[in-house]
Protein backbone atom coordinates (compact mmCIF):
# COMPACT_ATOMS: atom_id res chain seq x y z
CA UNK A 1 0.00 0.00 0.00
CA UNK A 2 1.51 3.32 -0.98
CA UNK A 3 0.50 6.89 -0.19
CA UNK A 4 0.66 10.01 -2.35
CA UNK A 5 0.26 13.71 -1.65
CA UNK A 6 -2.87 15.68 -2.54
CA UNK A 7 -0.55 18.23 -4.17
CA UNK A 8 1.20 15.64 -6.32
CA UNK A 9 4.80 16.72 -5.68
CA UNK A 10 6.01 14.80 -2.63
CA UNK A 11 7.67 11.39 -2.40
CA UNK A 12 5.38 8.36 -2.39
CA UNK A 13 5.58 6.60 1.01
CA UNK A 14 4.52 3.37 2.69
CA UNK A 15 2.12 3.33 5.64
CA UNK A 16 4.68 3.60 8.43
CA UNK A 17 6.57 6.47 6.81
CA UNK A 18 3.28 8.24 6.07
CA UNK A 19 2.24 7.93 9.72
CA UNK A 20 5.56 9.25 11.03
CA UNK A 21 5.88 12.01 8.40
CA UNK A 22 2.72 14.06 8.98
CA UNK A 23 2.36 16.77 6.36
CA UNK A 24 3.73 15.91 2.90
CA UNK A 25 6.83 17.88 1.93
CA UNK A 26 4.90 19.72 -0.80
CA UNK A 27 2.45 21.02 1.83
CA UNK A 28 -0.23 18.47 0.87
CA UNK A 29 -1.89 15.64 2.75
CA UNK A 30 -1.16 11.97 2.22
CA UNK A 31 -3.89 9.70 0.83
CA UNK A 32 -3.75 6.07 -0.33
CA UNK A 33 -2.86 5.69 -4.01
CA UNK A 34 -5.77 3.24 -4.25
CA UNK A 35 -8.46 2.63 -1.63
CA UNK A 36 -8.90 -1.11 -0.88
CA UNK A 37 -12.47 -2.24 -1.59
CA UNK A 38 -14.37 -4.71 0.61
CA UNK A 39 -16.82 -7.06 -1.08
CA UNK A 40 -20.48 -7.28 -0.16
CA UNK A 41 -19.80 -10.57 1.66
CA UNK A 42 -16.80 -9.19 3.55
CA UNK A 43 -18.89 -6.29 4.79
CA UNK A 44 -21.83 -8.56 5.67
CA UNK A 45 -19.42 -10.71 7.72
CA UNK A 46 -18.71 -7.74 10.02
CA UNK A 47 -22.24 -7.86 11.46
CA UNK A 48 -22.22 -8.81 15.13
CA UNK A 49 -18.40 -8.57 15.40
CA UNK A 50 -16.71 -6.68 18.25
CA UNK A 51 -15.41 -3.16 17.61
CA UNK A 52 -11.86 -4.54 17.72
CA UNK A 53 -12.60 -7.21 15.10
CA UNK A 54 -14.19 -4.65 12.78
CA UNK A 55 -11.18 -2.39 13.31
CA UNK A 56 -8.77 -5.14 12.26
CA UNK A 57 -10.75 -6.08 9.15
CA UNK A 58 -11.23 -2.48 7.99
CA UNK A 59 -7.76 -1.09 8.71
CA UNK A 60 -5.31 -3.90 8.04
CA UNK A 61 -5.51 -3.67 4.22
CA UNK A 62 -4.15 -0.10 4.51
CA UNK A 63 -1.23 -1.04 6.74
CA UNK A 64 0.84 -3.13 4.36
CA UNK A 65 3.96 -4.63 5.91
CA UNK A 66 4.08 -2.20 8.85
CA UNK A 67 2.34 -4.55 11.32
CA UNK A 68 1.39 -8.22 10.90
CA UNK A 69 -2.26 -9.16 11.52
CA UNK A 70 -1.27 -10.59 14.91
CA UNK A 71 0.76 -7.57 15.97
CA UNK A 72 -1.91 -5.17 14.79
CA UNK A 73 -4.64 -7.10 16.62
CA UNK A 74 -2.64 -6.64 19.85
CA UNK A 75 -2.22 -2.89 19.28
CA UNK A 76 -5.95 -2.53 18.67
CA UNK A 77 -6.78 -4.50 21.83
CA UNK A 78 -4.52 -2.26 23.93
CA UNK A 79 -5.88 0.93 22.31
CA UNK A 80 -9.50 0.28 23.24
CA UNK A 81 -9.10 -1.66 26.51
CA UNK A 82 -9.71 1.39 28.70
CA UNK A 83 -12.81 2.68 26.96
CA UNK A 84 -15.68 3.20 29.37
CA UNK A 85 -18.28 1.27 27.37
CA UNK A 86 -18.08 -2.41 26.38
CA UNK A 87 -19.37 -1.63 22.87
CA UNK A 88 -16.72 1.14 22.51
CA UNK A 89 -19.12 3.05 20.18
CA UNK A 90 -22.70 2.35 21.32
CA UNK A 91 -25.53 3.16 18.92
CA UNK A 92 -28.73 4.58 20.42
CA UNK A 93 -32.05 5.30 18.77
CA UNK A 94 -33.25 8.90 19.11
CA UNK A 95 -36.36 8.73 16.90
CA UNK A 96 -37.74 6.53 14.10
CA UNK A 97 -34.91 6.28 11.55
CA UNK A 98 -32.53 8.46 13.58
CA UNK A 99 -29.64 6.97 15.56
CA UNK A 100 -26.85 8.47 17.68
CA UNK A 101 -23.37 6.94 17.61
CA UNK A 102 -21.75 7.77 20.95
CA UNK A 103 -18.04 8.31 20.33
CA UNK A 104 -17.18 9.81 23.70
CA UNK A 105 -16.43 6.82 25.93
CA UNK A 106 -12.63 7.01 25.52
CA UNK A 107 -10.20 8.38 28.11
CA UNK A 108 -10.59 12.06 27.15
CA UNK A 109 -14.31 11.93 26.34
CA UNK A 110 -14.23 12.78 22.62
CA UNK A 111 -14.12 10.88 19.33
CA UNK A 112 -10.44 11.74 18.98
CA UNK A 113 -9.57 8.92 21.38
CA UNK A 114 -10.55 6.29 18.80
CA UNK A 115 -7.67 7.30 16.57
CA UNK A 116 -5.26 8.78 19.08
CA UNK A 117 -5.17 5.76 21.40
CA UNK A 118 -4.32 3.55 18.44
CA UNK A 119 -1.78 5.98 17.00
CA UNK A 120 -0.10 6.09 20.41
CA UNK A 121 0.30 2.31 20.23
CA UNK A 122 1.51 2.37 16.61
CA UNK A 123 4.03 5.16 17.24
CA UNK A 124 5.44 3.32 20.26
CA UNK A 125 5.86 0.11 18.28
CA UNK A 126 7.40 1.86 15.26
CA UNK A 127 9.76 4.04 17.33
CA UNK A 128 10.86 1.09 19.46
CA UNK A 129 11.82 -0.76 16.26
CA UNK A 130 13.78 2.14 14.78
CA UNK A 131 15.17 3.70 17.96
CA UNK A 132 14.07 7.12 16.64
CA UNK A 133 12.83 9.99 18.80
CA UNK A 134 10.25 12.45 17.47
CA UNK A 135 8.81 15.86 18.27
CA UNK A 136 5.05 15.75 17.91
CA UNK A 137 3.31 19.04 17.22
CA UNK A 138 -0.45 19.46 17.14
CA UNK A 139 -3.00 22.23 16.79
CA UNK A 140 -6.23 21.90 18.70
CA UNK A 141 -9.53 23.61 19.24
CA UNK A 142 -9.74 21.49 22.40
CA UNK A 143 -10.19 17.79 21.78
CA UNK A 144 -7.29 16.64 19.59
CA UNK A 145 -4.87 18.18 22.09
CA UNK A 146 -6.19 16.42 25.16
CA UNK A 147 -6.43 13.11 23.30
CA UNK A 148 -2.85 13.45 22.00
CA UNK A 149 -1.48 14.33 25.41
CA UNK A 150 -3.28 11.35 26.95
CA UNK A 151 -1.86 9.02 24.28
CA UNK A 152 1.77 10.25 24.44
CA UNK A 153 2.31 11.51 28.01
CA UNK A 154 5.39 10.05 29.66
CA UNK A 155 6.78 8.27 26.58
CA UNK A 156 10.58 8.32 26.53
CA UNK A 157 11.19 8.95 22.82
CA UNK A 158 8.51 11.58 22.23
CA UNK A 159 7.93 15.23 23.14
CA UNK A 160 4.43 16.51 22.47
CA UNK A 161 3.74 20.21 21.86
CA UNK A 162 0.06 21.19 21.66
CA UNK A 163 -1.00 24.64 20.42
CA UNK A 164 -4.44 25.76 21.51
CA UNK A 165 -6.16 29.14 21.03
CA UNK A 166 -5.86 31.10 24.26
CA UNK A 167 -9.29 31.65 25.87
CA UNK A 168 -11.17 29.73 23.16
CA UNK A 169 -11.40 26.21 24.59
CA UNK A 170 -13.64 25.10 27.45
CA UNK A 171 -12.20 25.01 30.99
CA UNK A 172 -12.40 21.21 31.02
CA UNK A 173 -10.59 20.95 27.67
CA UNK A 174 -7.88 23.37 28.82
CA UNK A 175 -7.33 21.55 32.10
CA UNK A 176 -7.10 18.20 30.32
CA UNK A 177 -4.13 19.68 28.46
CA UNK A 178 -2.49 21.75 31.19
CA UNK A 179 -2.70 19.44 34.23
CA UNK A 180 -0.65 16.39 33.09
CA UNK A 181 2.66 16.68 34.94
CA UNK A 182 4.90 14.63 32.62
CA UNK A 183 7.94 16.56 31.38
CA UNK A 184 7.37 15.54 27.73
CA UNK A 185 4.01 17.38 27.62
CA UNK A 186 4.04 21.03 26.51
CA UNK A 187 0.72 22.90 26.41
CA UNK A 188 1.04 26.17 24.50
CA UNK A 189 -1.70 28.84 24.66
CA UNK A 190 -1.44 30.83 21.44
CA UNK A 191 -2.82 34.32 20.83
CA UNK A 192 -5.25 33.65 17.98
CA UNK A 193 -7.85 31.11 16.94
CA UNK A 194 -7.59 27.47 15.89
CA UNK A 195 -6.70 28.46 12.33
CA UNK A 196 -3.73 30.44 13.73
CA UNK A 197 -2.55 27.32 15.57
CA UNK A 198 -3.01 25.05 12.57
CA UNK A 199 -1.19 27.51 10.30
CA UNK A 200 1.77 27.53 12.73
CA UNK A 201 1.87 23.73 12.75
CA UNK A 202 1.81 23.56 8.95
CA UNK A 203 4.45 26.30 8.74
CA UNK A 204 6.76 24.21 10.94
CA UNK A 205 6.27 21.23 8.60
CA UNK A 206 6.90 23.43 5.56
CA UNK A 207 10.21 24.62 7.07
CA UNK A 208 12.10 21.52 5.91
CA UNK A 209 15.32 22.32 7.76
CA UNK A 210 13.43 22.68 11.03
CA UNK A 211 11.26 19.59 10.53
CA UNK A 212 14.37 17.46 9.88
CA UNK A 213 16.34 19.03 12.74
CA UNK A 214 13.72 18.18 15.40
CA UNK A 215 12.21 15.07 13.68
CA UNK A 216 8.78 16.60 13.50
CA UNK A 217 5.70 14.35 13.55
CA UNK A 218 2.02 15.28 13.52
CA UNK A 219 -1.07 13.82 15.13
CA UNK A 220 -3.70 16.11 13.71
CA UNK A 221 -5.85 14.66 10.96
CA UNK A 222 -2.99 15.80 8.72
CA UNK A 223 -1.79 12.30 9.67
CA UNK A 224 -3.44 9.67 7.46
CA UNK A 225 -3.45 7.18 10.35
CA UNK A 226 -5.87 9.47 12.22
CA UNK A 227 -8.36 9.40 9.37
CA UNK A 228 -7.95 5.65 8.89
CA UNK A 229 -8.79 4.81 12.51
CA UNK A 230 -11.94 6.92 12.21
CA UNK A 231 -13.17 4.91 9.19
CA UNK A 232 -13.88 1.96 11.48
CA UNK A 233 -16.89 3.35 13.32
CA UNK A 234 -18.72 4.12 10.08
CA UNK A 235 -18.56 0.39 9.29
CA UNK A 236 -19.40 -0.58 12.88
CA UNK A 237 -22.57 1.54 12.86
CA UNK A 238 -23.45 0.83 9.23
CA UNK A 239 -23.51 -2.95 9.61
CA UNK A 240 -25.43 -2.65 12.89
CA UNK A 241 -28.18 -0.94 10.88
CA UNK A 242 -28.27 -3.47 8.04
CA UNK A 243 -25.46 -2.56 5.66
CA UNK A 244 -24.48 -3.82 3.15
CA UNK A 245 -28.08 -4.95 2.55
CA UNK A 246 -29.40 -1.40 2.91
CA UNK A 247 -28.07 2.12 2.65
CA UNK A 248 -27.34 4.33 5.64
CA UNK A 249 -26.63 8.08 5.89
CA UNK A 250 -24.40 9.83 8.42
CA UNK A 251 -24.46 13.36 9.77
CA UNK A 252 -21.10 14.52 11.06
CA UNK A 253 -20.50 17.65 13.16
CA UNK A 254 -17.70 19.12 11.10
CA UNK A 255 -14.78 21.51 11.46
CA UNK A 256 -11.49 20.23 10.07
CA UNK A 257 -13.32 17.68 7.84
CA UNK A 258 -11.30 14.68 9.09
CA UNK A 259 -14.20 12.76 10.55
CA UNK A 260 -16.55 13.14 7.60
CA UNK A 261 -13.69 12.37 5.21
CA UNK A 262 -13.23 9.08 7.09
CA UNK A 263 -16.88 8.43 6.17
CA UNK A 264 -16.01 9.10 2.54
CA UNK A 265 -13.23 6.51 2.70
CA UNK A 266 -15.71 3.99 4.18
CA UNK A 267 -17.97 4.75 1.21
CA UNK A 268 -15.10 4.28 -1.24
CA UNK A 269 -14.35 0.94 0.43
CA UNK A 270 -17.86 -0.23 -0.38
CA UNK A 271 -20.00 0.69 2.63
CA UNK A 272 -23.33 1.76 1.08
CA UNK A 273 -23.56 5.31 2.42
CA UNK A 274 -26.39 7.27 0.81
CA UNK A 275 -25.28 10.68 2.03
CA UNK A 276 -22.60 12.18 4.25
CA UNK A 277 -24.12 15.30 5.80
CA UNK A 278 -21.74 18.08 6.81
CA UNK A 279 -23.12 19.78 9.94
CA UNK A 280 -21.56 23.17 10.68
CA UNK A 281 -22.12 25.66 13.48
CA UNK A 282 -22.32 29.35 12.60
CA UNK A 283 -18.78 29.08 11.26
CA UNK A 284 -20.34 27.69 8.13
CA UNK A 285 -17.67 28.03 5.44
CA UNK A 286 -18.20 24.42 4.31
CA UNK A 287 -21.98 24.77 4.12
CA UNK A 288 -21.62 28.01 2.16
CA UNK A 289 -19.20 26.31 -0.21
CA UNK A 290 -21.65 23.46 -0.82
CA UNK A 291 -24.39 26.03 -1.56
CA UNK A 292 -22.43 28.55 -3.63
CA UNK A 293 -19.36 26.68 -4.99
CA UNK A 294 -17.15 29.36 -3.40
CA UNK A 295 -14.96 28.65 -0.39
CA UNK A 296 -14.43 32.04 1.20
CA UNK A 297 -12.94 33.05 4.53
CA UNK A 298 -14.95 35.58 6.53
CA UNK A 299 -13.41 35.25 10.02
CA UNK A 300 -14.23 32.85 12.85
CA UNK A 301 -16.78 33.67 15.54
CA UNK A 302 -16.52 31.96 18.94
CA UNK A 303 -19.47 29.60 19.59
CA UNK A 304 -20.76 27.21 22.24
CA UNK A 305 -19.39 24.38 20.06
CA UNK A 306 -15.79 25.71 20.13
CA UNK A 307 -14.10 22.60 18.74
CA UNK A 308 -15.75 23.38 15.40
CA UNK A 309 -14.72 27.05 15.27
CA UNK A 310 -12.56 26.46 12.21
CA UNK A 311 -12.34 28.20 8.86
CA UNK A 312 -9.38 26.59 7.10
CA UNK A 313 -10.77 23.08 7.06
CA UNK A 314 -7.66 21.00 6.52
CA UNK A 315 -9.13 17.77 5.15
CA UNK A 316 -11.38 19.50 2.67
CA UNK A 317 -8.19 19.38 0.63
CA UNK A 318 -8.47 15.58 0.58
CA UNK A 319 -12.10 15.85 -0.59
CA UNK A 320 -11.01 18.28 -3.31
CA UNK A 321 -8.37 15.80 -4.48
CA UNK A 322 -11.12 13.29 -5.25
CA UNK A 323 -13.41 16.01 -6.65
CA UNK A 324 -10.64 16.89 -9.14
CA UNK A 325 -9.95 13.35 -10.32
CA UNK A 326 -6.80 13.11 -8.13
CA UNK A 327 -5.13 16.00 -9.96
CA UNK A 328 -2.54 17.26 -7.46
CA UNK A 329 -1.66 20.34 -9.51
CA UNK A 330 -5.32 21.47 -9.52
CA UNK A 331 -5.52 21.06 -5.75
CA UNK A 332 -2.22 22.89 -5.24
CA UNK A 333 -3.57 25.79 -7.33
CA UNK A 334 -6.74 26.04 -5.20
CA UNK A 335 -4.73 25.95 -1.99
CA UNK A 336 -2.50 28.69 -3.38
CA UNK A 337 -5.56 30.86 -4.09
CA UNK A 338 -6.85 30.30 -0.55
CA UNK A 339 -3.50 31.25 0.96
CA UNK A 340 -3.16 34.36 -1.25
CA UNK A 341 -6.70 35.70 -1.46
CA UNK A 342 -8.69 33.86 1.24
CA UNK A 343 -11.02 32.17 -1.27
CA UNK A 344 -11.36 29.80 -4.21
CA UNK A 345 -14.14 28.90 -6.60
CA UNK A 346 -14.98 25.33 -7.61
CA UNK A 347 -15.89 24.13 -11.10
CA UNK A 348 -19.24 22.55 -11.98
CA UNK A 349 -17.58 19.15 -12.26
CA UNK A 350 -16.01 19.41 -8.84
CA UNK A 351 -19.31 20.53 -7.31
CA UNK A 352 -21.18 17.69 -9.01
CA UNK A 353 -18.77 15.22 -7.40
CA UNK A 354 -19.06 16.86 -3.96
CA UNK A 355 -22.86 17.12 -4.11
CA UNK A 356 -23.07 13.48 -5.17
CA UNK A 357 -21.43 12.45 -1.89
CA UNK A 358 -22.12 15.16 0.66
CA UNK A 359 -25.06 17.28 1.78
CA UNK A 360 -24.72 20.09 4.30
CA UNK A 361 -26.51 22.18 6.87
CA UNK A 362 -25.87 24.91 9.41
CA UNK A 363 -26.98 25.27 13.02
CA UNK A 364 -26.80 28.60 14.84
CA UNK A 365 -26.31 29.14 18.56
CA UNK A 366 -30.00 29.26 19.49
CA UNK A 367 -30.72 26.15 17.41
CA UNK A 368 -27.83 24.34 19.12
CA UNK A 369 -29.19 25.12 22.59
CA UNK A 370 -32.72 24.17 21.46
CA UNK A 371 -31.47 20.83 20.09
CA UNK A 372 -29.75 20.02 23.41
CA UNK A 373 -32.95 20.82 25.34
CA UNK A 374 -35.33 19.04 22.96
CA UNK A 375 -33.20 15.89 22.73
CA UNK A 376 -33.03 15.67 26.51
CA UNK A 377 -36.78 16.16 26.85
CA UNK A 378 -37.69 13.70 24.09
CA UNK A 379 -35.08 10.96 24.57
CA UNK A 380 -33.27 11.47 27.88
CA UNK A 381 -29.94 11.84 26.00
CA UNK A 382 -27.77 14.76 27.11
CA UNK A 383 -25.85 16.02 24.07
CA UNK A 384 -22.69 18.10 23.90
CA UNK A 385 -23.12 21.23 21.74
CA UNK A 386 -21.20 19.71 18.79
CA UNK A 387 -23.40 16.62 18.77
CA UNK A 388 -26.43 18.92 19.03
CA UNK A 389 -25.33 20.72 15.86
CA UNK A 390 -25.29 17.30 14.22
CA UNK A 391 -28.72 16.30 15.52
CA UNK A 392 -30.29 19.57 14.34
CA UNK A 393 -28.87 19.25 10.82
CA UNK A 394 -29.67 15.52 10.66
CA UNK A 395 -33.32 16.19 11.48
CA UNK A 396 -33.58 18.62 8.58
CA UNK A 397 -32.02 16.05 6.25
CA UNK A 398 -34.20 13.20 7.56
CA UNK A 399 -37.31 15.21 6.78
CA UNK A 400 -36.18 15.19 3.12
CA UNK A 401 -35.13 11.51 3.03
CA UNK A 402 -37.08 9.64 5.74
CA UNK A 403 -36.56 6.23 4.12
CA UNK A 404 -32.79 6.04 4.77
CA UNK A 405 -31.66 5.48 8.36
CA UNK A 406 -29.55 8.37 9.63
CA UNK A 407 -26.69 8.07 12.11
CA UNK A 408 -25.56 11.26 13.84
CA UNK A 409 -22.09 11.15 15.32
CA UNK A 410 -22.00 12.25 18.99
CA UNK A 411 -18.47 13.57 19.04
CA UNK A 412 -17.91 14.62 22.65
CA UNK A 413 -19.25 14.03 26.15
CA UNK A 414 -21.50 16.81 27.46
CA UNK A 415 -19.31 17.14 30.58
CA UNK A 416 -16.59 18.75 28.45
CA UNK A 417 -18.93 21.72 27.88
CA UNK A 418 -20.88 21.99 31.16
CA UNK A 419 -21.69 25.72 30.91
CA UNK A 420 -23.37 25.45 27.51
CA UNK A 421 -25.23 22.30 28.47
CA UNK A 422 -26.42 23.76 31.76
CA UNK A 423 -27.55 26.96 30.06
CA UNK A 424 -29.61 24.92 27.60
CA UNK A 425 -31.13 22.40 30.04
CA UNK A 426 -30.59 23.49 33.64
CA UNK A 427 -28.62 20.25 34.13
CA UNK A 428 -24.87 20.40 34.77
CA UNK A 429 -23.22 17.23 33.48
CA UNK A 430 -20.55 15.83 35.82
CA UNK A 431 -17.15 14.43 34.89
CA UNK A 432 -16.54 10.68 35.38
CA UNK A 433 -15.05 9.78 38.81
CA UNK A 434 -11.51 9.29 37.42
CA UNK A 435 -11.52 12.98 36.42
CA UNK A 436 -13.34 14.29 39.48
CA UNK A 437 -10.29 16.21 40.78
CA UNK A 438 -9.53 17.88 37.40
CA UNK A 439 -10.21 21.35 38.82
CA UNK A 440 -7.92 20.76 41.83
CA UNK A 441 -4.85 19.79 39.79
CA UNK A 442 -2.17 22.48 39.16
CA UNK A 443 -2.01 23.86 35.60
CA UNK A 444 1.16 24.27 33.53
CA UNK A 445 1.18 26.08 30.19
CA UNK A 446 3.15 28.63 28.18
CA UNK A 447 1.53 31.65 26.55
CA UNK A 448 2.83 32.36 23.03
CA UNK A 449 2.30 35.04 20.37
CA UNK A 450 1.37 34.08 16.79
CA UNK A 451 5.03 33.96 15.78
CA UNK A 452 6.76 31.03 14.08
CA UNK A 453 10.30 31.94 15.14
CA UNK A 454 9.33 32.23 18.82
CA UNK A 455 7.60 28.87 18.67
CA UNK A 456 10.52 27.15 16.95
CA UNK A 457 12.96 28.60 19.49
CA UNK A 458 10.82 27.30 22.35
CA UNK A 459 10.66 23.80 20.83
CA UNK A 460 14.43 23.69 20.28
CA UNK A 461 15.05 24.83 23.86
CA UNK A 462 12.59 22.33 25.39
CA UNK A 463 13.81 19.28 23.51
CA UNK A 464 17.44 20.14 24.31
CA UNK A 465 16.66 20.34 28.05
Ligand SMILES: Cc1ncc(COP(=O)(O)O)c(C=O)c1O
Nearest residue numbers: 143254255256257258259307411
Ligand atom coordinates in the same frame (compact mmCIF):
# COMPACT_ATOMS: atom_id res chain seq x y z
C1 LIG B 1 -16.27 17.54 19.65
C2 LIG B 1 -15.93 17.74 18.23
N1 LIG B 1 -16.90 17.62 17.32
C3 LIG B 1 -16.64 17.79 16.01
C4 LIG B 1 -15.38 18.14 15.56
C5 LIG B 1 -15.16 18.30 14.09
O1 LIG B 1 -14.47 17.20 13.59
P1 LIG B 1 -13.56 17.36 12.29
O2 LIG B 1 -12.54 18.36 12.64
O3 LIG B 1 -13.00 16.01 12.07
O4 LIG B 1 -14.46 17.83 11.22
C6 LIG B 1 -14.35 18.30 16.48
C7 LIG B 1 -12.98 18.66 16.09
O5 LIG B 1 -12.34 18.03 15.35
C8 LIG B 1 -14.61 18.06 17.84
O6 LIG B 1 -13.65 18.14 18.73
Ligand SMILES: N[C@@H](CCOP(=O)(O)O)C(=O)O
Nearest residue numbers: 140141142143144220221256
Ligand atom coordinates in the same frame (compact mmCIF):
# COMPACT_ATOMS: atom_id res chain seq x y z
N1 LIG C 1 -11.65 19.99 16.56
C1 LIG C 1 -10.29 19.61 16.56
C2 LIG C 1 -9.49 20.42 15.58
C3 LIG C 1 -8.31 19.65 15.05
O1 LIG C 1 -8.77 18.61 14.26
P1 LIG C 1 -7.92 17.41 13.75
O2 LIG C 1 -8.92 16.33 13.53
O3 LIG C 1 -7.24 17.86 12.52
O4 LIG C 1 -6.91 17.03 14.79
C4 LIG C 1 -9.77 19.66 17.98
O5 LIG C 1 -10.51 19.40 18.87
O6 LIG C 1 -8.62 19.95 18.21
